[in-house]
Amino acid sequence: MSDPMLETRAVRSDWAEPDGVLANYVSLTDQLVEHVDPGTPFTLTVGGLVVDGELIPQWQWFAELSELNDHEDAYYVGMAEYVKEQSDLAHAAVKSRDIGEEISYRQYQALSAPTRYIHLRNARISRPGHTINAPGRLWRGRLRDVSGWTPGRTDG
Numbered sequence: 001m002s003d004p005m006l007e008t009r010a011v012r013s014d015w016a017e018p019d020g021v022l023a024n025y026v027s028l029t030d031q032l033v034e035h036v037d038p039g040t041p042f043t044l045t046v047g048g049l050v051v052d053g054e055l056i057p058q059w060q061w062f063a064e065l066s067e068l069n070d071h072e073d074a075y076y077v078g079m080a081e082y083v084k085e086q087s088d089l090a091h092a093a094v095k096s097r098d099i100g101e102e103i104s105y106r107q108y109q110a111l112s113a114p115t116r117y118i119h120l121r122n123a124r125i126s127r128p129g130h131t132i133n134a135p136g137r138l139w140r141g142r143l144r145d146v147s148g149w150t151p152g153r154t155d156g
Contacts, residue, residue, distance in 0.1 A: 053120030
């Protein structure tokens with residue numbers, strides 16, 4: 001009989017998954033259809049770094065990115081429009097579902113798309129002894145890479 005502690009397959013697969021509570025919070029934020037200003041303050045631990053900023057919907061993050069002078073190309077504008085459309089479809093699906101109406105296939109797809117990224121505005125990135133603080137910094141990170149989080153921002 002083999003020792004399960006020595007088998008590589010015995011590693012818990014849920015450790016590679018994002019925190020369900022944080023993923024749900026981000027997913028609900030991504031479904032907002034109005035601009036968020038200011039965003040919800042959050043502090044994250046990601047790969048030994050501390051990242052804090054304002055949580056905003058994915059479509060808004062792409063929209064703000066497309067407005068920056070150094071990213072005025074069609075890709076960022078197109079992505080902003082695409083994720084905004086997906087957000088609108090998901091929002092409409094929730095409204096329809098809540099009042100007992102059927103939802104379209106496109107609405108279902110938008111509603112069931114997994115939330116994989118978190119989007120922050122006015123982000124600060126810190127490591128021991130050093131902070132990168134650029135006004136208006138936009139930050140996008142994978143939810144599964146977040147090892148810890150708390151509502152609010154760090155002092156400093």
